[in-house]
Amino acid sequence: MALHPVTERVTQRIADRSRPTRADYLARVDAARQSVPARTHLGCGNLAHGFAAAGEDKPRLRGARGGNIGIVSAYNDMLSAHQPYEPYPALIRMAARNAGGSAQVAGGVPAMCDGVTQGRAGMEMSLFSRDTIALATAVALSHDMFDAVLCLGICDKIVPGLLIGALSFGHLPVIFVPGGPMPSGLPNKEKAAVRQRYAEGKATREELLAAESASYHSPGTCTFYGTANSNQMLMEVMGLHLPGSAFVNPHTPLRDALTVAATEQALRITALGDNAGYRPLAHTIDEKAIVNAMVGLAATGGSTNHALHLVAIARAAGLIIDWDDLDELSRVTPLLARVYPNGSADVNHFHAAGGIGFVIRELLDAGLMHADIRCVHGGDLRQQQLEPYLDDTTLRWREPPAQSRDAGIVRPATEPFDSEGGLRRLQGNLGRAVAKISAVAPEYRAITAPARVFDTQDAMLDAFKAGALEGDFVAVVRGQGPRANGMPELHKLTPPLSVLQDRGQRIALLTDGRMSGASGKVLAAIHVSPEAADAGANAPISRIRDGDLLHIDADAGTLDALVDAAEWDARAPELASLHPNRTGLGRELFALMRTQVGTAEQGACSLFVAEAP
Structure with missing residues (x-):
């Protein structure tokens, strides 16, 4: 061939x-x-x-x-x-x-x-x-x-x-x-359903722990x-x-x-x-x-x-x-x-x-x-x-089987689930990012909606629990890049985001953090680079304000703030203090890595960024 x-x-x-x-x-x-x-x-x-x-x-x-x-x-x-x-x-x-x-x-x-x-x-x-x-x-x-x-x-x-x-x-x-x-333990779909119910307050901690224990067993x-x-x-x-x-x-x-x-x-x-x-x-x-x-x-x-x-x-x-x-x-x-x-x-x-x-x-x-x-x-x-x-x-x-033993799980290249893999590079005036859309329904792969800005994932979870996340919006969770705090996964946000989407709201996530290998059905523009803590690049994500109209289109590969250019250029970066993220549980020992680390697109690696061409 x-x-x-x-x-x-x-x-x-x-x-x-x-x-x-x-x-x-x-x-x-x-x-x-x-x-x-x-x-x-x-x-x-x-x-x-x-x-x-x-x-x-x-x-x-x-x-x-x-x-x-x-x-x-x-x-x-x-x-x-x-x-x-x-x-x-x-x-x-x-x-x-x-x-x-x-x-x-x-x-x-x-x-x-x-x-x-x-x-x-x-x-x-x-x-x-x-x-x-x-x-x-x-x-x-x-x-x-x-x-x-x-x-x-x-x-x-x-x-x-x-x-x-x-x-x-x-x-x-x-x-x-x-x-x-x-x-195999508890089916993943059932586990996810319990997580979502727990996020809504409809399942107890005991029910959640039982489901998780039956899955990871x-x-x-x-x-x-x-x-x-x-x-x-x-x-x-x-x-x-x-x-x-x-x-x-x-x-x-x-x-x-x-x-x-x-x-x-x-x-x-x-x-x-x-x-x-x-x-x-x-x-x-x-x-x-x-x-x-x-x-x-x-x-x-x-x-x-x-x-x-x-x-x-x-x-x-x-x-x-x-x-x-x-x-x-x-x-x-x-x-x-x-x-x-x-x-x-x-x-x-x-x-x-x-x-x-x-x-x-x-x-x-x-x-x-x-x-x-x-x-x-x-x-x-x-x-x-x-x-x-x-x-x-x-x-x-x-030899592997000549035909799939279950066409609902694996298919030949001549009859795929989709004509493409669904890993996308996004770029625009907000920088560059990655999106995984293989689990995102086509109707949710693009959004134009106002920003709701958070500097921690806990702040967003608090807003969800308070019932403050109404209407269509793009959740901007910034200060989560490698230089800021080591680029944690934000998978904890998946259940509440899924709840909001299931309620009929059009939503998406925009972050300089990670969303994990379990990225799911909600559109997420992740690994945004430059990250908010990259002051030298005057990172665009740090200039987003609540209410700014944002446009993300995973099919077209675009990532933009629809803000007047003059106003956008005049804005100063805005980011909450990162000091609480830098001590405790050994985090202070990784200060050198946070200082030395390259960008997300350089692999977020602290080992050879100084040698990169």
């Missing part, structure tokens, strides 16, 4: 734009390649420290043969998604020994849960936890004892952080090893298609998983077999073997893999958080992308999946209906994805579409 002209054009544009930074990156990581075990370059004292606690692996680590895998783990037993990782190191060590190598836990990275911190002060550290995870990954791998890496992480900021950190060690092969989603990833499960899709389409690994449930024989296979494969693709088998991360993550990620995100209605994360991941690989690239690809990519919040199904239903393998095959056949990427399994993206199964105790792969 010939490559789609838009996929081809965007890929070439990224390659051309990134030529100097990509060449510099590849030169650095290629120079770090070693054809003998990395530990053999260490001094005797260094090496002795490195294997002092290695037990039965000590003789192998002391010798000069056999690859050593560094495990970087996000395990903790508070997060349901990461609790299944507790036994993984022992399983990986055993598999590595049986394959003639060894494995060590190189280090752990923090893993916070946006579900726990949603609407709380801790959420203001969530996005910066990604950069912290990248730094922790680099610290773990800096011991230079390793010939390959297995990354154990799933959720929102954790996978992007692990990948950004690992890309600094791009001479090593890196495989991501997921834990899988929890079994066991080890494994949350089952809605938010950022965590979008991460898993991205690892598949970028070739960083063994095929079909993403949505196999925890604590199953198939899950364990895939973990063993990932360990064995990591040892096969090191620089210690023949050159043809070598699969360094730097040559897996190239402009083609990044384009595949953007296409996959659009085709599945994935998380808007990746409008930030993919930019930062690309930059870590020496590649420069922007929201125009994402918008252009999304407009030609058909929407192939309906998974909550873009439908009623969860990821288990999606997996059973054909899942990621089905989607990859359809996108390849439509010419929208690049097949010729260097996947960690040793083949290209055509092999990534295969789904794993156990033949007795032997792990095998087979």
